[in-house]
Amino acid sequence: MRLPLALLLLILLAALIGPALLPWRFDVIDWDAVRASPSSAHWLGTDSVGRDLLARTLMGTRITLSVAIAAALVAMLIGTAWGAIAGWAGGRVDDLMMRIVDALYALPFMFVVILLMVVFGRSILLVFLGIGAVEWLTMARVVRGQVIQLKARPFILAAEAGGSPPRATILHHVLPNIAGVALAYLMLTLPQVVMVESFLSFLGLGVQEPMTSLGILVKDGADDMDLMPHALLVPGGVLVTLLLCLTLLGERLRDRFAG
């Protein structure tokens, strides 16, 4: 697991500080070099309107990662709250809340997100709110299961017997104990969210120009691939590496915490 972690950190670091180190900004046009091949001035060449591809790839990675992290956090927040309430309340409330989750599982998510984009216009904020709002279901199920198991454990019973109000019990005894599992599923949500965001951006429904993301870059690369295949292969490669590393690490974390 060292290699995926190292690769992930490398990508994170590059996305974080890379754009600041380059002489070209991601949205600045070099009129002397349109669709240029890789050279000492532009290490990865330029795109169809003369923007530096390395700068765009780094910036796209940054945007994709930011959207993904924000959306996964939204998903974790909703999922943990929903699952914890359902598991803790039990009985009819639990039944109803989980029925709703089951029903939502049957929905065509991607289409619901696209519908939201169509109706409310396309903005980055909406992209991650929308994605977060549909990716919380698995988290809710897992957290609920954990809470139900915890509820029967002696230390929780002891806390309740000692007169700890439900709020305090949940905050101090239940939540810390599900943090590991929640973190594991946060890691597993990340690649899914990255996938959804790139998918939307690829179709032109997610992040909008002149902003960029890995999905947009793959789309631009695919349009130009007969002339310069590296414009497709570089952002595509970064995207796939990112997805693979996140998935491998997430699965490892899940096996560790959720057994």
Added chain:
Amino acid sequence: MLTLFLRRLATAIPTLFAVILLSFLLMRFAPGGPFDGERPLDPATREALIAAYGMDQPLPVQFVRYLGNLAHGDFGPSLVYRDFIVTELVANGLPVSLTLGALALLLALALGAGSGLAAALKPGGRADRAIGLIATLLTVLPSFVTAPALVLLFALGLGWLPVSGWGDGAARHLVLPVIALALPATGAIAKLTRAGLTEVLEQDHVRAARARGLSPWRTLTRHALRPALVPVASYVGPTAAGLLTGAVVIETIFALPGLGRYFVQGALNRDYPLVLGVVTLYAALIILFNLLADLAYGWLDPRVRG
């Protein structure tokens, strides 16, 4: 079996209803109506148009009418493809999308179940590890990356297959789209088959069958395969959803005249009736596949029939 079917149907219908209601409300509350063009309309004309489309009625009345129209397959007029009603567009696009999806599903099942089986025969072996890694890689490879990469290699590079287009459904035109669409599902199915089989192969009834002297092959086909396919069956619903979603991208990349491409065009042009119609149809299809998956589940595992 019938009880199971009826019980699932009882949850499927409210779900579909909820989708239709949700998308209907979203469309009605969306900023900007269909008659808010660049040039403001004459108020009288506008009133007449609104009355003609029944949009002056109270919302519940409109919704009931919309449901009634849906019930006999009328999705309303498209706002962007003038002279077309959404039903026509759907009728044109659906066969293309279904052909693509069905072929991809078959390919994914054959390749996935086959390689999962090969991996499970010798758990921990070299083949198992190689297949595991490839399967993981396949599940994370987005189809919008694999599809252009395949085109780059087999169409632009080697020139074996056409770059894009439908070609009236000629096999040559279908190869790349079907493969690109099937790959992610193949990885997932391989993983599930392997997991299911390794678990079942260690159970007592399989060992007992081997002890009775059944050949490994017969043990596998008669006793192990059916329970091992349970996780695969439960994944058919999500797979179908994934294929429909994937088809949107694949149809866009390969310029295929399917439902997905109309959907993307509709979404980009804010063609509400088109988007609504397609979402409703997709929701119905996905709910149908979930229902079929539940039935397959009941057939494979008698314990859930109850």
